[in-house]
Amino acid sequence: MCSNFWLVQVQKTLYLCVPKRRKIMKRLTLNHISTAVLGLLFIIVIVSVLYTNYIAEQLAEEERKKMELWAEATKQFIIADENENIDFLLQVMEGNTTIPVYMVDADYHLLMSRNVREPKRNVEEFYADKIATLRESQQPIKVQISDDIVQYIYYEDSYLLKRLYYFPYIEFSLILTFVIIAVITLLIVQRSEQNSLWIGLSKETAHQLGTPISSLNAWNELLKARYPDDALLPQMDEDIKRLQMIAERFSKIGSQPEVEVHELVPVLQEAVNYMRARTSSKVEYILHTPPAEHCEVKMCVPLFEWVIENLCKNAIDSMEGVGTITISTQVADRKVFIDVADTGKGIDRHRYKTIFRPGYTSKKRGWGLGLSLSRRIIEDYHHGKLFVKQSQIGVGTTFRIVLELNH
Structure with missing residues (x-):
C-alpha cells in the first residue's frame, strides 16, 4: 500500500512536470514527411524529364536539319567538277564534329563514317551491327x-544530346541522395530530442522520489522503535527498498549504468517472485529454465x-x-533467448514495431514509455535485442529478449 501511494504521487509529479504531456509526447510523423518529400521529388x-525531353526534341530537329545540309554538301562535293570551288562544301562537311554519321550505298555497305569511335577489333562487324540497328x-x-547511284546517310544523336537524355536521372539520383541524408539527419535529431526528453523525465522522477523516500525511512525507523513487534513493519521495509530501487532505476536512465556478470536464472526468479x-492469484506465473543451463550475462540487474517486470505488467493488462x-x-550460438509469453488479447502484425515508439499506448491511461524504455535498456545498455517474436489475436503474445552470453 505504501509503495502504491508514493507511486501515485510520482505520477502526479510527472503531470506537474509536463503540463501538456500529449504535446511533449507528440513525435514528428516521419512517414508523412517522407511521403511529402518523395512526392515533391517525384x-x-x-x-525535369518533360522539359528535358522538349529541349532534346528541339535539338534533335536541329540536328536533323544539320544532317540534311551535311548530306546535300556531301552530294555536291561528290558531283563537283575540277573547276568548281568546293571550299564552302568542305567547311560544311568538316563543321560536323559531334554527330556520328554513316554513309552507305544502295546495298547498305559502309562507304564512309565520321565522328565514330571504332573498336580495335572486329571493325566490319561493328559497322554492320550499327547500320542494321x-x-x-x-x-x-x-x-x-x-539516276543510277543512290546513297543513304544514317546518323546517331550527338554526344551532347545523349548526355542531355541522362540529365534527369542524374538529377533524380542527386536529389534522392540529398533526401536520404536529410531524413537520416532528421531521425538522428529526433532521437536526440527524445533521448533528452526521456532522460529529463527520468532524472526528475528520481529527484522527486528522493524526498518522500527519505521521509518514509525516517517514519519507518520511528515506528520500529515504538512498535518493535509489529508484523507489518517488515513489509513496509520491503516496500521502501522497492521504492529506492525504482528511484535508482530512473536515475540510471541517460547515464552509463554499472554492468556486471550475473547468473541469469536467479535474476529472473527474483523478478517473477516480486x-x-x-x-x-488469477495470474499464473510459469518459469521454464532447463536445470543444466548455465547462463552468465553482463547486465545491470x-x-x-x-x-522483465514491465513486460509482465503489459501482459497482465493484455490479459485483463x-x-x-x-x-x-534457451541457449544457442553463444546467445541466450528469453521469451515472455502471455495469454492476452494479442497484437496486430502491423503494430509489432509501432508499440515500441515513445508515446504509443493502447490504454486509456498511460504514457506509452514502458516498451520504449525497455527496448532502449536492452539495446543501449545490454547490447541485446527486444522484439515481438509472435502474436495471435485472441491467443496471446510472446516478447523475445536476446542477450550475449559472457565468455
Whole structure:
C-alpha cells in the first residue's frame, strides 16, 4: 500500500512536470514527411524529364536539319567538277564534329563514317551491327548522286544530346541522395530530442522520489522503535527498498549504468517472485529454465529486472488480470533467448514495431514509455535485442529478449 501511494504521487509529479504531456509526447510523423518529400521529388523529376525531353526534341530537329545540309554538301562535293570551288562544301562537311554519321550505298555497305569511335577489333562487324540497328530505328537521308547511284546517310544523336537524355536521372539520383541524408539527419535529431526528453523525465522522477523516500525511512525507523513487534513493519521495509530501487532505476536512465556478470536464472526468479507477490492469484506465473543451463550475462540487474517486470505488467493488462505468463530461456550460438509469453488479447502484425515508439499506448491511461524504455535498456545498455517474436489475436503474445552470453 505504501509503495502504491508514493507511486501515485510520482505520477502526479510527472503531470506537474509536463503540463501538456500529449504535446511533449507528440513525435514528428516521419512517414508523412517522407511521403511529402518523395512526392515533391517525384514532381520535380517529372517536370525535369518533360522539359528535358522538349529541349532534346528541339535539338534533335536541329540536328536533323544539320544532317540534311551535311548530306546535300556531301552530294555536291561528290558531283563537283575540277573547276568548281568546293571550299564552302568542305567547311560544311568538316563543321560536323559531334554527330556520328554513316554513309552507305544502295546495298547498305559502309562507304564512309565520321565522328565514330571504332573498336580495335572486329571493325566490319561493328559497322554492320550499327547500320542494321539504325535501319530499324530511323528513316535515312537519301542522297541521289545520279539516276543510277543512290546513297543513304544514317546518323546517331550527338554526344551532347545523349548526355542531355541522362540529365534527369542524374538529377533524380542527386536529389534522392540529398533526401536520404536529410531524413537520416532528421531521425538522428529526433532521437536526440527524445533521448533528452526521456532522460529529463527520468532524472526528475528520481529527484522527486528522493524526498518522500527519505521521509518514509525516517517514519519507518520511528515506528520500529515504538512498535518493535509489529508484523507489518517488515513489509513496509520491503516496500521502501522497492521504492529506492525504482528511484535508482530512473536515475540510471541517460547515464552509463554499472554492468556486471550475473547468473541469469536467479535474476529472473527474483523478478517473477516480486511480480507474483503483487498481482492477483488469477495470474499464473510459469518459469521454464532447463536445470543444466548455465547462463552468465553482463547486465545491470535493477534495469534488467525493470524490463522483465514491465513486460509482465503489459501482459497482465493484455490479459485483463486473468491468465498465464510464461517466461522461458534457451541457449544457442553463444546467445541466450528469453521469451515472455502471455495469454492476452494479442497484437496486430502491423503494430509489432509501432508499440515500441515513445508515446504509443493502447490504454486509456498511460504514457506509452514502458516498451520504449525497455527496448532502449536492452539495446543501449545490454547490447541485446527486444522484439515481438509472435502474436495471435485472441491467443496471446510472446516478447523475445536476446542477450550475449559472457565468455
